[in-house]
Amino acid sequence: METIGSLKPLNIERSAAENEMTPDDEPLSPPALLFQTPRLKCYVMATMGSKTKWDPSRVKLGLENTLAKHPRFSSLLVMDERNDGKMRWRKTKVNVDEHVFVPKIDLDKMEDSADEADKYVEDYISDLHKTKMDYSKPLWELHILNIKTSGASGVVVFKVHHSIGDGISLMSSLLACTRQSSNPMMLPTLPTSSRVRSHSSSKPKGLWCTFWTMISMVFNTFVDILILAATALFLKDTDTPIKGSPESGYAKKRMVHKLINLKDIKLVKTAMNTTINDVLFGVTEAGLSRYLNGRYASKQGENAGYEMASKTRDFLPKGLRVRAALYVNLRPSAGIEAFAKIMGNETKLESGNKFGYVLLPFEIGLRDDPLDYIRRAKATLDRKKLSFEAVCSFAIGLFVHKSFGLQTVASLMHNIVSKTTVSFSNVVGPQEEISLYGHPLAYVAPTVYGAPQALTMHWQSCGDKMVLILTVDSNVIPDPHKLCTDMEVSLNSIKDTLSKRGLITVK
Template identity: 50%
Template sequence: MELLEGLRWRKQVLKPIVTKRTREAGEGEAMMINGEVTAEPLSPSARMFHEPHFNCYIIAIMGCKTRINPHVVKAGLEHTLLKHPRFSSIQVVDEKGGEMKWVQTKVDLENHVIVPDLDPNMDSPDQFVEDYVSDLTKTTIEMSKPLWDLHLLNVRTAEAEAVGVFRIHHSLGDGTSLISLLLACTRKTSDPEALPTIPSKKKAGSGNSVRVWWRFFSIWWAFRLLWNTFVDILMFVVTSVFLKDTETPLKGAPGVEFTPKRFVHRTVSLDDIKLVKKAMNTTINDVVLAVTQSGLSRYLNRRYGEGKKDKGATEKRNNLPKNICLRSTLLINMRPSAGIQDLADMMKKDTDAKWGNWIGYVLLPFTIALRDDPLDYVHEAKVTIDRKKLSLESVFTFSSAELFLRLFGIKTAAAISHKILSHTTMSFSNVVGPLEEIGFYGHPMAYLAPTVYGHPHALTINFQSYINKMKIVLAVDQDAVPDPHQLCDDLEESLKLIKDAIIARGLIKDDVEASG
């Protein structure tokens, strides 16, 4: 313990405004190499996350199977995360041009790792953790230090013996890269030297038959690609000008990006999702979209039926308005993501890895309707995702955003992006996680629940897989979603109904076992 204590850096005072010259690194502000400040300009996308309407933070809630030792975590951070330049740099404003830059600094972990003194015998630990994380959305991280912190809550909840909460400003990177970086700080519990195994996409075959069919369909494929892209670009443009989603109870009020958020999560079986995937010959993405569409439809039907006598809802008789327009904004990482091995090597050997906020938008329409046949949700989701796969919408939105940033500046680009997001209803994502149990600096992880706040949506739904579980994570504005646990119930029930329908019809293949 004495050695670990000795590894702590002494406390220092950092200032958000520096010039080309600064004092010695040990005396306070920026690191100097050969007499020059080591500064790198923020990318336009990173700079946009400092605009008032886009002051976004990524939250990663980690449940651990043992109590968390703060000294061990701090020692681990020094040898991993602090090696990443974004986590050991402050964002400063150049006095001459007013440009924001990354300036490396020494990090005092006492200012970043927060360990509150908690009552281990508190009455409602799960509610306490939920309230604690929600309270974080009422505060910001000071610009005088690197924009991240880690809260270690040694309190036993229903799913974990302790909880760690990472809060990271979105200017440090996109969500995919940041979660990958977090996983690069973990190791397999079965092999403490090995990084987690993350599933990768299977590449299409390259045999002669594939090439023959590809040539036959290439013209039709190209036509569909161009047509879908044209339609998606047109929808993107009209959304940025005037097209708004239906004003459902899930739609956030103006200024929702500034309101506190509440985070709730629910664990469901990844094996159940895989069962549906295989039986229906779809993908995991298709299934989670189907579950979400079904769950949102059930939830909205209940909300629209408040005060009415419940006569039993069917596809033809329910409380839902006709032709609801409800869309999600997907943020797509356009920069090829560095694998966790590359990120681990970068932190260990000081090598280069691709990094940064290169983000494209995709507008994903959701079908809001009650279906008598639960499998209809899966069919509809597959059609939607297959069509989106055959479109260059994300490439166009990324390129146009970069163009607007360069031609009209940060504020104009931010205003356009804000209008697009505020004209849609929610954010949605599905992130693939490790296949085996991992440890966070030696602490076995029970679950990982990532999400985001600070953008103009009242509802964000994230799916995060881990071993044989899928975590559904909601970030909500409680003025729009006052009962987020009920929405979790509806999503969980939707998966059960879809799975039960598959079992009842005997659609399970011989090599697939029904779970639960």
């Protein structure tokens, strides 16, 4: 594991003038510095499946014209030991050949087995996570695996150090390299949320609602910060079969994903008058409940297994505390077009890391009515929207950093996150089918390695699909594919219930 001490220092043998700060040098932001500490060293990994084989020469040419021109993707991380010992970004010329890897694969062993190919890709990504990054060049790599899996004809794995940017800025940068498959000249489009405003409310009612909203936000924020403080001091999640140890961030992880029809999620959303986030959170709660019930059944020596346990008996202990750490981007999204202009040297844009986090409680339990999972999810998320928890968590981190130093805030964040069970996020993707450097994509599956939890869960929309990505500590969750299946089964159960009640029509 590399540490801060392994960063490439500036050459102190140079002249004094050469060692001075240059106008182009940029200091790392506090969140970026956090991701350079040993306790919070994280990597973003994005797996992209193509409907065709990958052409390495086209990929390299595309990278030269896009990411290699991005300010962060074309900068070295250096430490100025002569002056203040601080880390800075320093522009450099990118040699794309040093960042693209095409391993040799024995295709004969996997010609007739998609399962073997899937396992090979999963093993490759798992090993890649533990491979040290070379600090003598910009902190990103792209690996081309021309192997036919169950969901693609070829796969690329993009690995980037989390200090380069948060999930939103990195995903926006990646999507700015893509084009619509139906129109290679057009950038992808992201869905926009539309809010319907009622004009029937009278002015006094509007004033009263505004006043009550303000009171609710102050109260909710106060309660959330108290819970955050309690978590930092003593409040931790129940030791369930999916709860990792504080050292889970160092463990070798395994990433799996599952493709789900986005139309099914939208059907549930419309029928229950909720948001896609509500549906995903409800499905997650239902899937975790189903999976944990099966794990507790096996723990008690039941031979019935997961399926029978989830259908016939409730093995879940009462009062389980299971929470997710949800990371919230605090910088207004500039849009894909803005990132495309950055790589075209047409504009400058603030990027990097700027996020807070909130603690989301799951109410683990088996429900007689599957729709209750969505209702409870909506209530939970609606309440969290009336809170400044994310902003306050970011502000507290900055205060601790300035007052007590980087290592203190790193220990604080590690302590809080490690006491929760799941890292959770949902990233909005393009509405249409897209291509990366002329290769039509079947899916995009991002995740983060290094979080001090045994389970990291991402939902990523892409065209007409929703991709569920799980990154797990295999010593804690040895069957992540089963957890994926439980998520899908839970969604189908909710959809079937709506269909039986005549609320949706399933074709």
